Amino acid sequence: MTKKSTQWRQNPRDCNTAATNSVIAEESACLEKDTLVPADFEEIYAALRRAIGRQKGFGLVFVRCIPAIVEPLIQRLETDIPHKRMQTLHLTEPIATFFDLVQSRLETEPFDTLFVTGIEKSLVEYIKPGIGGIGDYYKEDTVPRILGHLNMQRERFRDELGVGLVFFLPLFAKKYFIHRAPDFFDWRTGDFEFPAEPGMLAAASRQVWLSGDYEQYCQLSATERRTKILEIRELIAEQQQIPDQQQQLWFELGNLLIAGQQYEEAIASYDQALAVKPDLHEAWTNRGIALGNLGRFEEAIASYDQALAVKPDKHEAWYNKACVYALQGNAPLALDHLQRAIELAPKKYRDMAKTDADFASLRDQPRFQALVTVDRGWRASVWCRQLIKVVAKLGSLPTVH
Amino acid sequence: MSEELISDIYNAFKPYEALPADSPVYVRCSEVRGQENIFNEVGREIPRSNQSTCQLYTGHRGVGKSTELLRLKKYLEENGCLVVYFGATDSDIDEQDAQHTDILLACTRHILEDLKELANPRPLLQWLGNRLQELQKVLEQEVQINDPQVDVQIGAFAKLTANLQLVPGARQRIRAEVEAHTKTLTQALNDFIVEAKQHLPAGKTKLVVIADNLDRIVPVQRENGRNNHDEIFIDRCLQLRALQCHVIYTVPLSLVYSDRATEIRDNYKSPQILPMIMVQTRQNQIYPLGIERLSQIIQRRVDQVQPDLALDGDVFDMAATRLRLCEMSGGHVRELMLLLQVAIEWTDALPITGKAVRRAITEARENTYRNAVDDSEWIKLAEVAVSKQVPNEAGYRDLLFRRCLLEYREFVSEDEIVRWHDVHPLIRDLAAFQTALTQVQTS
Known part of the structure; x- marks a missing residue:
């Protein structure tokens, strides 16, 4: 073994700063940019495997990834690190303390490394309006109980248990640790992020909008809705997410937020979707609904107009615009728009308009009544029109002799 | 070089142990902490x-x-x-x-x-x-x-x-x-x-x-x-x-x-x-003495594992790799330990290469620091990077608390000891920060 440099090993007082300076100049030449292309899955896995394999005694590792890959990762690690005894703790419910859980697990069956999933379940209930923070997250006027616990207990994990803990968690939970349990997080020996592979991401994203349904969103409890919102945000933030999936996810997120009456956030989500795909008329329409619910009528109308510019027969936009005009007290425009909506989808809007509270001010007007009532004359005219069409068609057929 | 050695070196840099009073790995850093x-x-x-x-x-x-x-x-x-x-x-x-x-x-x-x-x-x-x-x-x-x-x-x-x-x-x-x-x-x-x-x-x-x-x-x-x-x-x-x-x-x-x-x-x-160990001056120049002290911290711990290892050559592939690691720690001892551990995680066999250190820096920057800053805070960080001072305001104390801003102390003379601040070096190269910096510098 040869010593290539002992320069800086001298007594600090005599340290040769000139020599260091020359190395620094050299350094800037060869290490100009630190930012590397993102590591691929296998490279990150190798680093995680080394981190867990080399760790002796206590250690903290954070692994952020989408839920779908947690199990396969754990199985691979168990196979690839045979010299460590490993166990997994799946948390399915919110918890207030963690130390005792690990301790009792250790007493029943000793291990060197414990994989922990589901810690985020203890954080969801703290996502609510408060002071500071971003959106409804990481509020500065509360500390989730589990995070306070971990922050103050970190020495006990080190001194009394002496095992490695590997937390698998979503992005929002990691941010929660950074913001509200900074001392615990500070003891980590690794902070890994596994990008989801495109195929897996596409499947998970598709799952979101296929299962998405506004009626169903309205039935969700506040916690269920928050969990789903977080799930979508995680998918959006994925490194390899493609724009087309991203805009669909933003759109779904907007719908979820409307169901939760979080209109401002919903508008912001639709804006994100529209930034990727400006002709997404569904987003323009629903954005109009959110604006209307906030009483921002002019903006709502402008949003519906955008939808109609893309798709002139977008009957939802015609109908919703009619509602806004009615709320503004503009009866003629309200009725014109309602008429157009009814022409496009007669059955749907006749029934809807009859009971829609937005039209309360118009209900007694003869024109409104005429629009929502199916009179015999109108039926006859429809019948006649169809007859004419049939006759015209017949007329074009070759004559049979 | 054996896996056992690299594993021992890895474990010599645990980020969570306060040193006992007479620890052989303790390095006095008073000089580079403004004579604290x-x-x-x-x-x-x-x-x-x-x-x-x-x-x-x-x-x-x-x-x-x-x-x-x-x-x-x-x-x-x-x-x-x-x-x-x-x-x-x-x-x-x-x-x-x-x-x-x-x-x-x-x-x-x-x-x-x-x-x-x-x-x-x-x-x-x-x-x-x-x-x-x-x-x-x-x-x-x-x-x-x-x-x-x-x-x-x-x-x-x-x-x-x-x-x-x-x-x-x-x-x-x-x-x-x-x-x-x-x-x-x-x-x-x-x-x-x-x-x-x-x-x-x-x-x-x-x-x-x-x-x-x-x-x-x-x-x-x-x-x-x-x-x-x-x-x-x-x-x-x-x-x-x-x-x-x-x-x-x-x-x-x-x-x-x-x-x-x-x-x-x-x-x-x-x-x-x-304060932090000064690794860069208020004029944004590298401060060699601070880098020396951090290197000494690494050396003392390596010596405990195997005393005949040279930092440049055996532990790191070259001096530039070691300097980069020290510089990017911002003079923060625990960050230094963490970066070193992560660099070893990305290393199969010693020495630690420039690429492994760059990887450790990238991971810490992208996975941790990017998530520690809210969108509204980039401008505040950029302002401190220019002025080198933290105003006594709530928004800034949070950034200090999260260690996005670091405090240094410089001993100029007996009568003049300057406390100053800078943005964490791991934040410096984030695109959002660079945008904010350009904005602050032009306004």
């Missing part, structure tokens, strides 16, 4: 002073406070002091919303634990008995602590708060009960302290309490724009200062940058801040 010297600035006053003193000690988390305080403890012990040192844990401090009574009870408990042979604990026992009786009445519930050990009793009493969580309003009531009797508790504790001081072992003339880890209290924001740190250390400073012995509390660095900083100075003299 805990013996002079915190310690010296204690053996000289006839009155009890109360001082605050602070610095970024992981900068080396506990290591310095353990050295101070030894220094004081060699200079005629009996020292009660404790790191507050969850059994002392409420995990969700700590208050000054938690700190008072924690001090009481640890003083009792250490000094029970020197004085009669009966007055404190009496105080405790009275509180339990009254609590029993208000909570309409059996509240009993049967252990005859006084210190255990106090500990258990402090813990009551947590154990009674499920009883609605219990926490507030216990708090109110203790709060209302802070004065008598302080009185009983002081009687105990005064008596203990009369029975100090031969050669000891002073009693010092060092309450470490109080900087661990997570700030909880109030509606009036203040937080629980302000309430504990500013509003309740009279209670914290009331002990009849010398006390040193560690506090969060962000407290010093509160808009009520002058009140802190008035009450505790100047809080002592342990």
Whole structure:
């Protein structure tokens, strides 16, 4: 073994700063940019495997990834690190303390490394309006109980248990640790992020909008809705997410937020979707609904107009615009728009308009009544029109002799 | 080079151990921390002073406070002091919303634990008995602590708060009960302290309490724009200062940058801040001496594993790799350990390559620091990068708390010691920061 440099090993007082300076100049030449292309899955896995394999005694590792890959990762690690005894703790419910859980697990069956999933379940209930923070997250006027616990207990994990803990968690939970349990997080020996592979991401994203349904969103409890919102945000933030999936996810997120009456956030989500795909008329329409619910009528109308510019027969936009005009007290425009909506989808809007509270001010007007009532004359005219069409068609057929 | 060696080196850089006072791996960094010297600035006053003193000690988390305080403890012990040192844990401090009574009870408990042979604990026992009786009445519930050990009793009493969580309003009531009797508790504790001081072992003339880890209290924001740190250390400073012995509390660095900083100075003299090791000057030039010290920290630990390894060549592929790692730590010792560990995680066999260090830097920047900054904060960071100063405003103290902004100290001359700030080097190359910086520089 040869010593290539002992320069800086001298007594600090005599340290040769000139020599260091020359190395620094050299350094800037060869290490100009630190930012590397993102590591691929296998490279990150190798680093995680080394981190867990080399760790002796206590250690903290954070692994952020989408839920779908947690199990396969754990199985691979168990196979690839045979010299460590490993166990997994799946948390399915919110918890207030963690130390005792690990301790009792250790007493029943000793291990060197414990994989922990589901810690985020203890954080969801703290996502609510408060002071500071971003959106409804990481509020500065509360500390989730589990995070306070971990922050103050970190020495006990080190001194009394002496095992490695590997937390698998979503992005929002990691941010929660950074913001509200900074001392615990500070003891980590690794902070890994596994990008989801495109195929897996596409499947998970598709799952979101296929299962998405506004009626169903309205039935969700506040916690269920928050969990789903977080799930979508995680998918959006994925490194390899493609724009087309991203805009669909933003759109779904907007719908979820409307169901939760979080209109401002919903508008912001639709804006994100529209930034990727400006002709997404569904987003323009629903954005109009959110604006209307906030009483921002002019903006709502402008949003519906955008939808109609893309798709002139977008009957939802015609109908919703009619509602806004009615709320503004503009009866003629309200009725014109309602008429157009009814022409496009007669059955749907006749029934809807009859009971829609937005039209309360118009209900007694003869024109409104005429629009929502199916009179015999109108039926006859429809019948006649169809007859004419049939006759015209017949007329074009070759004559049979 | 064997996997065993690399694994031993990996484990020599655990980011979570304070060094004991005579540790062979300790490196004195006073010179590169603006001549900061805990013996002079915190310690010296204690053996000289006839009155009890109360001082605050602070610095970024992981900068080396506990290591310095353990050295101070030894220094004081060699200079005629009996020292009660404790790191507050969850059994002392409420995990969700700590208050000054938690700190008072924690001090009481640890003083009792250490000094029970020197004085009669009966007055404190009496105080405790009275509180339990009254609590029993208000909570309409059996509240009993049967252990005859006084210190255990106090500990258990402090813990009551947590154990009674499920009883609605219990926490507030216990708090109110203790709060209302802070004065008598302080009185009983002081009687105990005064008596203990009369029975100090031969050669000891002073009693010092060092309450470490109080900087661990997570700030909880109030509606009036203040937080629980302000309430504990500013509003309740009279209670914290009331002990009849010398006390040193560690506090969060962000407290010093509160808009009520002058009140802190008035009450505790100047809080002592342990700054980062300077690795870059205020003129954005690399500061070689700081890099040397950080390298020495690495060398000492490697030497413990295998003494004949050269840093440049055996541990790192070349000097430039080592320099880059030191520079990007921002002079923060725990960050240095962490970057080094991550670099080793990305290394199959020594030496650590430039690529592995770049990977460690990229991962820390992208995975951790990018997530520590909110969108609205980039401009604030850019402003500090230009001005090198942190204004006493709430928004900035959060950034200090999260270690996105770092504090340095430069010794210019005996009369001029400059405290200055900079953005964490790991943030410097984030695109969002660069955009904000351009914006600040052009405006």
